[in-house]
Amino acid sequence: MIDSTCLAASFFFFSANLLRCIDRVADFETGATGIDFYKWSNLDTEYIEIQWGLRLDKTDLRSAIGVLNVVAWLFFTVPMLQVGWILSKGGKEKLSSCFLLMGLAVAGCTVEIVARLMLEGSSHAGRHLVTKYELNDWPEPFIGWKVLELLHIVTDSMSMWVNAFEWISLSGVLSLVFVASYNEINAATGYSSFGKLWSQFSLLISTLCWFDFLAEVLRLVDWVYFTRLATGVSIVNTLLFLPIWLLVLGLHLPAARAQFEVNIVKTSEPVV
Numbered sequence: 001m002i003d004s005t006c007l008a009a010s011f012f013f014f015s016a017n018l019l020r021c022i023d024r025v026a027d028f029e030t031g032a033t034g035i036d037f038y039k040w041s042n043l044d045t046e047y048i049e050i051q052w053g054l055r056l057d058k059t060d061l062r063s064a065i066g067v068l069n070v071v072a073w074l075f076f077t078v079p080m081l082q083v084g085w086i087l088s089k090g091g092k093e094k095l096s097s098c099f100l101l102m103g104l105a106v107a108g109c110t111v112e113i114v115a116r117l118m119l120e121g122s123s124h125a126g127r128h129l130v131t132k133y134e135l136n137d138w139p140e141p142f143i144g145w146k147v148l149e150l151l152h153i154v155t156d157s158m159s160m161w162v163n164a165f166e167w168i169s170l171s172g173v174l175s176l177v178f179v180a181s182y183n184e185i186n187a188a189t190g191y192s193s194f195g196k197l198w199s200q201f202s203l204l205i206s207t208l209c210w211f212d213f214l215a216e217v218l219r220l221v222d223w224v225y226f227t228r229l230a231t232g233v234s235i236v237n238t239l240l241f242l243p244i245w246l247l248v249l250g251l252h253l254p255a256a257r258a259q260f261e262v263n264i265v266k267t268s269e270p271v272v
Contacts, residue, residue, distance in 0.1 A: 005078040006250030010243040012072035017238035019065045023058060024231045045142035048149045052130050055152075059127050066116045069166070073109040076246075079253055080105035080173060086193060086260045087180040094180050101176035108169030115162040122155040160216060167213035170242075174206035193256040198248050205245055208237040 039047040081102050085091070088098035126148065129135070135144030181199040184192055192199070215230035 001254050002247065003079060003250040003253040005075045006246045006253060009072055009075035009079065010246035010250070012068050012075060013238060013246070014243045016065050016068035016072055017234055019061060019068065021231055021235055021239065023061055023065065024227065027227075043146040043149060045145045048145045052126075052145075052148075056127055056130060059123060063120060063123065066120055070113050070116050073112045073166075077105045077109040079246075079249060080177075082253065082257060083177060083194070083249070084180070086256055087184055090260070094184075097176050097180045101173060101180060104169060104172045104176065108166065108173065111165055111169070112162070115158070115165075119155065119159050119162065122151075126152060126155075160219065164213050164216040167209045167216060171206045171209035171213060174202045174209065178203040178206065193259070194249065194252045198245070198252065201241070201245055201248070205237060205241050208233055208241065212237060 040051075084098040084102035084105075087101075088094055129148055133144070135148060136142055138144045178199050181192065181194055181202070182196065184194075212230055212233045215226045215233060219226040219230065
């Protein structure tokens with residue numbers, strides 16, 4: 001039997017990141033990642049109109065990615081709280097690493113939800129302005145497009161940092177899982193509650209998440225190169241490793257939870 005929240009988190013993380021990779025690969029094929037920085041920085045209105053046409057075509061896809069990612073984080077947080085509580089033996093051992101693990105999972109989920117709602121609102125507002133408002137006939141010709149593009153730069157920068165925070169949160173959570181679980185032994189079975197291979201796998205995924213964070217931030221240095229690098233790491237890490245890690249956790253968690261509950265009952269029984 002597999003834990004349903006782990007299964008759901010695996011599915012939604014896989015779906016969200018599959019769509020994200022499809023979106024980025026499509027940008028490579030259409031040349032959307034090859035930004036003309038000269039025209040962009042000079043707010044060339046013809047170039048801006050073309051870019052907004054490309055963005056409008058992707059609005060629904062990117063909204064779907066955001067919604068799937070939020071749902072994935074919601075399901076991901078539930079087993080992380082359980083793992084942290086089980087590894088701490090009910091709040092008796094490894095308090096710093098286990099409680100930090102649980103706190104970081106909750107913080108990552110909260111930030112993801114709030115930020116995605118803000119980004120969705122700004123995205124749909126931008127689409128509404130482009131499709132419903134006259135942006136050409138202002139006191140100064142085409143100034144509407146320039147103002148809209150400046151607003152988009154601000155919100156798009158926030159989106160980049162939200163994605164970066166997601167990777168650093170995942171990296172932190174999985175690093176703490178490794179720290180808390182690697183030397184953990186279940187007193188009743190004499191073995192690790194989740195297995196040492198799973199614990200080591202956590203460290204590998206955490207390291208790749210850290211590289212994904214760096215690639216996301218370094219896109220400011222070289223947009224095309226680091227976008228390609230981030231896409232490559234994401235394909236390996238979030239389409240393969242992370243879903244498998246969650247499925248393995250889902251297989252171990254019901255038994256670990258049951259054994260933990262038995263141990264709690266035994267330790268709470270009065271000694272005669």
